[in-house]
Amino acid sequence: MKSSLKCVSLLLLGLLATSPARADLKVATSLTDLASVAQFVGGKHVTAQSLCRGFEDPHFVPAKPSLMKSIQNADVFVSVGLELDGGWLPLVLPGSRNPRIQPGAKGFVDASEGVTVLEKPIGTVSRAEGDIHPLGNPHYYLDPKALEVVAHHLADAFSNLDPANAADYAANAKAFDEKMDASLEKWQKQLAPYKGTSIVPYHRNFIYFAERFGLKLFTTVEPKPGIPPSPHHIADLADAMKKAGVTVVVYQPYYNADASHEVAKRAGGVAVEVASEVGGVPAATDVFTKFDSVVSTIAGALAGKAGSR
Amino acid sequence: MLRPIPVVMRMLACLAAALALMPAPAAAQTSSLYSNLANPAIGMNALFSGTAARNLDRAYGLHFDEAEISLISVVDPYWTLVSNIVFTQGAVDPEEVWARSTNIPAIQLKLGKIRGTFGKQGLLHTHAFPFVESPIVMVNTIGEEGFKAAGAEAAWLTPLPWYAELTGGVYEPTGPDGDHPLDLGSTRHDNVPFLGHLKNQFDLDDATTLEVGESYLQGRGGDGVRRAALGADVTFRNVPPRNSNRGGWILMGEYIQKGSSAGGSFVREEDGGYASFQYRLSQVWWAGIRGEAARNSVADFMVDGAGAPLAGAVRRGAANIAWMPSEFSFVRLEYSHARANRGVHRDDDRVMVQMSYTIGYHPAHAY
Numbered sequence: 183m184k185s186s187l188k189c190v191s192l193l194l195l196g197l198l199a200t201s202p203a204r205a206d207l208k209v210a211t212s213l214t215d216l217a218s219v220a221q222f223v224g225g226k227h228v229t230a231q232s233l234c235r236g237f238e239d240p241h242f243v244p245a246k247p248s249l250m251k252s253i254q255n256a257d258v259f260v261s262v263g264l265e266l267d268g269g270w271l272p273l274v275l276p277g278s279r280n281p282r283i284q285p286g287a288k289g290f291v292d293a294s295e296g297v298t299v300l301e302k303p304i305g306t307v308s309r310a311e312g313d314i315h316p317l318g319n320p321h322y323y324l325d326p327k328a329l330e331v332v333a334h335h336l337a338d339a340f341s342n343l344d345p346a347n348a349a350d351y352a353a354n355a356k357a358f359d360e361k362m363d364a365s366l367e368k369w370q371k372q373l374a375p376y377k378g379t380s381i382v383p384y385h386r387n388f389i390y391f392a393e394r395f396g397l398k399l400f401t402t403v404e405p406k407p408g409i410p411p412s413p414h415h416i417a418d419l420a421d422a423m424k425k426a427g428v429t430v431v432v433y434q435p436y437y438n439a440d441a442s443h444e445v446a447k448r449a450g451g452v453a454v455e456v457a458s459e460v461g462g463v464p465a466a467t468d469v470f471t472k473f474d475s476v477v478s479t480i481a482g483a484l485a486g487k488a489g490s491r
Numbered sequence: 492m493l494r495p496i497p498v499v500m501r502m503l504a505c506l507a508a509a510l511a512l513m514p515a516p517a518a519a520q521t522s523s524l525y526s527n528l529a530n531p532a533i534g535m536n537a538l539f540s541g542t543a544a545r546n547l548d549r550a551y552g553l554h555f556d557e558a559e560i561s562l563i564s565v566v567d568p569y570w571t572l573v574s575n576i577v578f579t580q581g582a583v584d585p586e587e588v589w590a591r592s593t594n595i596p597a598i599q600l601k602l603g604k605i606r607g608t609f610g611k612q613g614l615l616h617t618h619a620f621p622f623v624e625s626p627i628v629m630v631n632t633i634g635e636e637g638f639k640a641a642g643a644e645a646a647w648l649t650p651l652p653w654y655a656e657l658t659g660g661v662y663e664p665t666g667p668d669g670d671h672p673l674d675l676g677s678t679r680h681d682n683v684p685f686l687g688h689l690k691n692q693f694d695l696d697d698a699t700t701l702e703v704g705e706s707y708l709q710g711r712g713g714d715g716v717r718r719a720a721l722g723a724d725v726t727f728r729n730v731p732p733r734n735s736n737r738g739g740w741i742l743m744g745e746y747i748q749k750g751s752s753a754g755g756s757f758v759r760e761e762d763g764g765y766a767s768f769q770y771r772l773s774q775v776w777w778a779g780i781r782g783e784a785a786r787n788s789v790a791d792f793m794v795d796g797a798g799a800p801l802a803g804a805v806r807r808g809a810a811n812i813a814w815m816p817s818e819f820s821f822v823r824l825e826y827s828h829a830r831a832n833r834g835v836h837r838d839d840d841r842v843m844v845q846m847s848y849t850i851g852y853h854p855a856h857a858y
């Protein structure tokens with residue numbers, strides 16, 4: 183008994199002693215897009231990882247204890263904010279037992295701060311409208327310009343924690359702006375022919391994208407946020423799309439592909455799978471390639487090149 | 492039967508007229524001296540059920556089970572206060588009122604009226620039970636709704652490479668009573684009931700996790716005898732990452748034993764366990780089955796001719812199906828069959844329906 187206790191304490195001591203040499207900042211984020219921006223801004227001084235994977239629904243991440251474990255030693259936690267991660271972060275953050283990244287600490291960043299939030303509910307908030315986002319639409323990471331705001335916010339947060347490399351963080355944020363602006367110009371050109379055209383996303387997560395690129399959201403495949411479409415709703419929606427000449431349905435890897443394809447088929451259009459988060463499809467390896475893939479997929483569908491599954 | 496209605500109608504009309512003539516109240520309280528900006532998150536869950544059980548001396552119909560009000564807020568930079576106040580017919584139970592500190596690296600400190608970290612089922616709120624009925628072993632060992640007591644717990648997230656959490660707790664002497672079948676009620680000053688809990692969680696693959704837990708609770712009873720409960724639980728859970736809101740399953744089992752060491756050595760008294768499988772059929776439908784066994788235990792239908800409870804061996808099987816149109820409500824239908832070796836009813840069959848509604852803030856459910 184005594185010797186086994188000794189063994190255990192030796193093992194624990196060993197683990198404490200051999201914790202690897204740290205990168206300057208260990209950054210954890212709730213979304214892959216935030217990890218991608220954090221990695222760009224942090225460069226070689228930072229290792230960034232996301233708790234939600236790109237093909238996983240960010241509204242419904244299971245609050246696994248292993249997620250808490252994975253941020254036990256993080257220096258920074260970047261939340262997407264606006265309660266998108268509100269269903270799991272209240273368990274995962276305290277569960278990490280890491281005082282450095284709790285809300286209020288220097289290491290906690292709400293990435294939505296400074297972003298112009300769309301669809302803030304006016305008047306009363308009622309769940310009769312489904313599982314709405316009461317603080318406004320949190321899917322701002324589908325606007326390239328909003329990610330620039332995030333990049334500068336992160337540069338400030340990193341500099342605050344690691345002043346020695348502040349100049350690098352600021353320079354990287356500036357480089358991020360330049361790369362994003364140049365890319366945005368390219369993407370806007372690709373979508374310019376379809377200005378004013380309507381698309382049907384599964385969830386209202388494409389509002390920022392639509393606003394930025396001059397597209398319109400006709401309505402959504404889900405009748406209300408979080409409420410699955412009934413056969414009746416699918417039929418009605420397909421009819422309405424037909425009448426209005428809307429042909430493109432857009433869904434994420436974690437939404438009901440069958441319902442999306444059913445709507446598109448009945449409306450005589452196409453449904454395309456699009457990553458709204460980095461990692462949602464293999465081509466979307468960072469925020470730049472994500473928009474490359476989103477823009478080319480949607481432009482292709484609007485041009486009538488993509489076929490329904 | 493119809494005659495009183497006009498009177499009621501007249502009264503209602505008068506009331507409506509009176510209300511209409513009342514001065515309009517000030518619209519908003521924004522200019523109040525008392526800011527409401529730092530109000531706690533407020534939520535309420537209401538549970539109703541109906542049971543059709545031949546063996547029970549209880550009227551059929553819809554029952555009000557409970558309304559649970561939860562208030563949660565950060566107190567100051569050091570503490571967060573969590574509370575769950577449960578209202579049942581004629582009673583109020585401050586089931587949980589505790590403060591939590593997250594300022595100590597690797598350790599979470601909880602103190603106040605807590606739900607002791609014992610087992611798996613015992614940590615769930617009533618509206619999060621996977622089946623309408625709590626397992627028989629619960630009510631015979633640590634309590635139908637787990638071990639509830641005032642005390643303090645420290646949960647250490649160890650530096651091991653996987654999630655390994657070691658919890659230690661001390662509590663005020665409690666029981667025996669309806670909520671505390673385990674007698675830890677000695678008022679001797681050396682009686683400090685304590686608990687130890689180890690929880691390990693492993694990711695088996697992208698979608699499946701394994702959780703293994705062990706629990707131990709000990710103290711002295713009113714008669715000065717040392718009493719204890721021990722438990723072990725295993726849970727496999729699957730949440731497919733591309734269908735996290737539409738698919739998955741939970742396979743779990745738990746064993747709990749209660750005993751005492753009156754003659755110097757520990758003697759088992761009541762014990763039992765369950766194994767259950769829940770399967771998510773779609774975004775809104777869940778189905779589940781459960782098998783249970785318990786020894787030296789009582790269930791509500793195990794009575795003698797005079798209606799007094801009788802302990803014996805009992806087995807029970809249950810199946811249910813739940814419709815969850817949103818995170819905030821569910822309706823479920825459950826059937827169970829039980830067989831006991833004592834009492835006037837050896838077999839028991841029952842059908843239950845349960846409804847749950849949540850408004851306001853909905854605290855996230857533990858994985």
Ligand SMILES: [Zn+2]
Pocket residue numbers: 241315320321385386387
């Ligand atoms: Zn959303």
